[in-house]
Every structure is written in C-alpha cells, then in structure tokens.
Amino acid sequence: MKASVKAGQIIEWLKADYDLGHGHSMAVYALLTGKKKPGD
Secondary structure, three states, X not given: OOOOOOHHXXXXXXXXHHOOOHHHXXXXXXXXXXXXXXXX
C-alpha cells in the first residue's frame, strides 16, 4: 500500500465496493497497514 493513500480513501473504497460498515472497514484497514494482526 502506498504511503500517500489515506485511511479515509481505503474506508470509502471498502464501503463502496464491498458494502462494509465503518467498523469493519476500519478493522480491514488496520490489518492491511499492520496496526493489527489476525486474531487481535
């Protein structure tokens, strides 16, 4: 993931393309950026 991509952009993409809610989108974002690991 490029450093120039903002969290809001990822969240909106997940909401639009995958119909995820805000909380689930934030969880996926945290996994993609390494802030959380599976099972946390």
